[in-house]
Amino acid sequence: MGITDLGTNFSIEKAHETQLRLSKRIVFEDVLPEKIRFVAGVDVAYVKDLSVGAVVVSDYSSLKVLESQTALSKTRFPYIPTLLSFREIQPTVLSIRKLHLQPDFFLVDAHGFAHPYRCGFASYLGLVIGKPTIGVAKSRLIGHVEDTIGEKDVALLEHEDEVIGAVVTTKRGCKPVYVSVGHMVSLETAIEIVKHCIRHSRIPEPILKAHQIATAEKQRITVASAVNK
């Protein structure tokens, strides 16, 4: 895994070593413009042996979608906990390359630093495209919930005495989301941004929109293939 290759000889152990090595390159400081204008959300859906990558770019203040793109690719890797990056990087990058607008950062439906080898898909994507990314996962991979910070809607996620992310209750009464640094952003800013992007769902609007577009494209593909038979 040079940084995007799935060479001939692959082993889970080597992949983990690579993730730990790549994690050293993660930037934990904000590398964002004075005024954030465009926020992107990415997601991937699956149909048969195909992966549908989707990305949306929304206006940061209104959260209205300004552009969306999708991309198809053959699914080349199975889902293996800790190795989600291998499964989702291809369709995701392909969809991002189609964008005309340049997002200030990307919200990713996965963990970033809150990973056993400190390099979840959100961080990996950030390193690959060289842009700021924030990990927003719907469930825990590792770590335990620590003390609540300030208000009672944010708690730290720790692992072996290290802060790896935050557990944020974006909607009262709903399950929390797990926020972690992807790349080129601080945990504090990541939490702030995730909260700002909440509307009707506990999931940040850009990721929700990307999910809907990926699902719609998946549906379109399913219907089209049914007609061709």
Add this chain to the structure above:
DNA sequence: GCGACAG
């Protein structure tokens, strides 16, 4: 050996 385990 027995669980836990992002999407």
Add this chain to the structure above:
DNA sequence: ATCTTGTCGC
């Protein structure tokens, strides 16, 4: 993630 009906709670 995907499949898939009813059902519990506000």
